[in-house]
Amino acid sequence: xxxxxxxxxxxxxxxxxxxxxxxxxxxxxxxxxxxxxxxxxxxxxxxxxxxxxxxxxxxxxxxxxxxxxxxxxxxxxxxxxxxxxxxxxxxxxxxxxxxxxxxxxxxxxxxxxxxxxxxxxxxxxx
Numbered sequence: 001x002x003x004x005x006x007x008x009x010x011x012x013x014x015x016x017x018x019x020x021x022x023x024x025x026x027x028x029x030x031x032x033x034x035x036x037x038x039x040x041x042x043x044x045x046x047x048x049x050x051x052x053x054x055x056x057x058x059x060x061x062x063x064x065x066x067x068x069x070x071x072x073x074x075x076x077x078x079x080x081x082x083x084x085x086x087x088x089x090x091x092x093x094x095x096x097x098x099x100x101x102x103x104x105x106x107x108x109x110x111x112x113x114x115x116x117x118x119x120x121x122x123x124x125x126x
Contacts, residue, residue, distance in 0.1 A: 002026035002115045004096045009120030012086050016124070020081040022096030022117055033101040034072055034079040037110060038092035038122075047108035048094070049081060050101075059107050064090075086124045093119040 008020040020036065035050035049070040050059045058070055067086075072079040079096060099113035106112045 002029045002032060002098050004098060004115055004117035006094065006096045006117040006120040009094060009122045011123045011125065014086060014088055014124055014126050016086050017082070017084045018086065018122060019083065020094055020096075020120060020122070022079045022081075024077045024079070024098060024115075026115075028100075029077050029098065030074045031100070032098040032115070033107065033113075034070075035097045035099075035107070035113060036070060036079075036081045037095045037097055038090075039095070039119075040092040043092075045095070045110055047110075050107045051079065059104075061108070083122070086122075088124050088126045090122060091124050092122060094122050095119045 002024045006022045012018050031053050036048040037045050038048050039045040051070045051072050067084050069082040096117040097113035098115040101107050101112045
């Protein structure tokens with residue numbers, strides 16, 4: 001497992017941008033798939049984006065494709081989520097997650113990730 005700490009959440013207007021960062025500690029970070037999930041009030045936690053250990057492969061939910069970009073820096077043990085063209089429906093608590101995801105088809109499944117951050121609130125006003 002790795003320990004994860006998110007930062008960068010806050011309030012933005014619709015059409016604006018925010019950048020979330022996640023710092024990891026632990027030796028397994030570089031071998032882990034890293035992802036971002038979000039959970040809005042009254043809703044289940046949902047997949048947002050993920051990136052493979054080598055940064056060569058990225059995956060996005062259809063709802064954020066073309067607006068959000070996930071990246072990682074293995075030298076600094078960080079993973080980031082650049083969020084542009086924000087919409088009110090992006091409002092949620094965002095969680096950084098890491099895990100030894102074995103199959104690409106499972107990359108959107110929260111149970112594939114064994115490490116989670118505490119979450120950071122993102123609020124988008126209309």
